[in-house]
Amino acid sequence: QVQLQESGPGLVKPSETLSLTCAVSGYSISSGYYWGWIRQPPGKGLEWIGSIYHSGSTYYNPSLKSRVTISVDTSKNQFSLKLSSVTAADTAVYYCARHRGSGYDRPFDYWGQGTLVTVSS
Amino acid sequence: EIVMTQSPATLSVSPGERATLSCRASQSVSSNLAWYQQKPGQAPRLLIYGASTRATGIPARFSGSGSGTEFTLTISSLQSEDFAVYYCQQYNNWPTFGQGTKVEIK
Numbered sequence: 001q002v003q004l005q006e007s008g009p010g011l012v013k014p015s016e017t018l019s020l021t022c023a024v025s026g027y028s029i030s031s032g033y034y035w036g037w038i039r040q041p042p043g044k045g046l047e048w049i050g051s052i053y054h055s056g057s058t059y060y061n062p063s064l065k066s067r068v069t070i071s072v073d074t075s076k077n078q079f080s081l082k083l084s085s086v087t088a089a090d091t092a093v094y095y096c097a098r099h100r101g102s103g104y105d106r107p108f109d110y111w112g113q114g115t116l117v118t119v120s121s
Numbered sequence: 122e123i124v125m126t127q128s129p130a131t132l133s134v135s136p137g138e139r140a141t142l143s144c145r146a147s148q149s150v151s152s153n154l155a156w157y158q159q160k161p162g163q164a165p166r167l168l169i170y171g172a173s174t175r176a177t178g179i180p181a182r183f184s185g186s187g188s189g190t191e192f193t194l195t196i197s198s199l200q201s202e203d204f205a206v207y208y209c210q211q212y213n214n215w216p217t218f219g220q221g222t223k224v225e226i227k
Contacts, residue, residue, distance in 0.1 A: 036216075046157075046165065046208055048216040061215060062122070095164055105212045107155035109176065111164035 002026045004096050004112035012090075012119050018083040022096030022112060023076075030054045030074045034099040036108065037070060037081045039092040049094075051104040052079055059104045086119045093117075123147055123211050127219035133227040140196040142222045144209035149189045153213035156185055156194045159221075160205045168207075169194065199224070 008020035022035070029035065036051035050060035052070045060068050064083070072079040083090060093114040100109035124147040134140045144154070152172040157165035167176040169185035172192060182197040196203055204226055209219040 045220045046210075046218040048218070059215060097164075100167070100170060105153070105214070105216070107167055107170045107210060107212055108157075108165070109167050109170075111166075114164050 002110040006096050006112045006115040012086055013121050014087055018086050018117055020081045020094055021078055023078045029077050032102055034104040035079050036097050038095045041092045088119050091119045123214050123217050125209055125217055125219035127222045131223045133225050134199050135227045137198050140199055140224055142194040142207055144192040144219050146190045146211055150211040150213035152188050154192050155210045157208045158205045
């Protein structure tokens with residue numbers, strides 16, 4: 001069974017960089033699929049942030065592209081998100097998920113439980 | 122950006138009744154449309170992909186239809202565990218989600 005688990009600081013100061021990691025178990029990232037990050041502000045809808053393949057190929061939401069970096073560490077079977085210059089608008093539950101199929105243009109079939117990141121001084 | 126619009130925002134339904142949720146895309150997404158269910162404090166769960174294919178383990182009372190710009194999720198007979206928020210998502214282009222429809226107990 002594929003399982004994903006997000007980890008990282010729950011509180012980030014404005015203007016700093018948000019950093020999260022998603023540990024994958026039950027499946028080797030090197031075997032394929034795209035892996036993505038999605039966020040959900042409290043009480044609001046879902047927003048795709050970006051996705052990565054095990055080769056390091058990435059796709060980002062154009063509205064966030066200038067601030068986002070997603071990387072992969074196949075030796076640790078995990079991938080990571082960095083979002084720079086955060087503001088209160090970046091406060092959200094951040095989910096990592098797997099795309100169903102070999103493309104970032106696929107639905108998400110496995111999700112982590114999510115982690116709340118609050119941006120506040 | 123392809124904008125996904127869901128209606129209604131809230132749907133009040135009695136247990137055992139049928140629920141019909143709508144999702145409209147601002148431009149054609151072919152059949153590249155998925156539906157998710159989200160309960161409070163939980164991650165979304167994939168219900169439907171390819172507009173009409175149920176994901177693994179999803180009960181037959183959930184069905185999806187449509188193509189192009191108009192899509193529908195139907196829950197034939199609502200069970201207590203079906204009261205939740207439902208999101209549509211297109212993946213014809215970079216992924217975008219609708220704003221959600223909350224299905225509540227009438």
